[in-house]
Amino acid sequence: MKYYVKNMVCDRCKMVVKQEIEKLGLQVLSVSLGEIELIEDLNSEQKQHVKEVLETLGFSLIDDKKSRLIEQVKTILIELVHHDNSELKINLSDYLSDRLHLDYNYISNLYSEVEGTTIEKYYIAQKIERVKELIVYDELTLSEIAFKLNYSSVAHLSSQFKKTTGLTPSYFKNIKAEKRKPLDKV
Missing domain, CATH: 1.10.10.60 (Homeodomain-like)
Structure with missing residues (x-):
């Protein structure tokens, strides 16, 4: 499932986002500028946790x-x-x-x-x-x-x-x- 991440604009950003998502125990399929693809869809609790982690790093998950x-x-x-x-x-x-x-x-x-x-x-x-x-x-x-x-x-x-x-x-x-x-x- 693809998710879009605001402010992920460089290779270092991609690396940091990937590392943090993997620390949460989620499997990353691919990361590109502005988006991350996970093997499975996030439930609402996981999604909230990902949002919180990304926001502490200056990123945000885009929903709409x-x-x-x-x-x-x-x-x-x-x-x-x-x-x-x-x-x-x-x-x-x-x-x-x-x-x-x-x-x-x-x-x-x-x-x-x-x-x-x-x-x-x-x-x-x-x-x-x-x-x-x-x-x-x-x-x-x-x-x-x-x-x-x-x-x-x-x-x-x-x-x-x-x-x-x-x-x-x-x-x-x-x-x-x-x-x-x-x-x-x-």
Whole structure:
């Protein structure tokens, strides 16, 4: 049975959630960003106990359908920006529709209603955090970062970076004052 977990956004999160679930004597079939699959369904007492354990770690079990869909959207975007280094070959709306097997207008409207922002803004925020990370690592040029994150040009990346952070990428690189945010805080 699949369960969705809010704020599980990195490999370390997956490891911690898996360990804690196994400590409860439950058998884990698989763990991926934002979800965990158990061999058997949880009864209400087990579910409550899992919720309590996850909440002490900063995670939460998601029960309602709308919240699960929102978390799936976020997980897909995080994977796309932070883990998949492949180029997005279709537009974002088609990509999300294909991955979720739902109409993009439905996904977009629900996301905006629940989160109070758009999918596009969340996607841009994730990309900017990835840009910050790559700038801090100082292994790629701005041009290589723009290419890696599918920006049409360095100018486009710089413009979006400044609009989001208030700083130019070059200034950010020099001061490195505003370090990256945790993905669950973006």
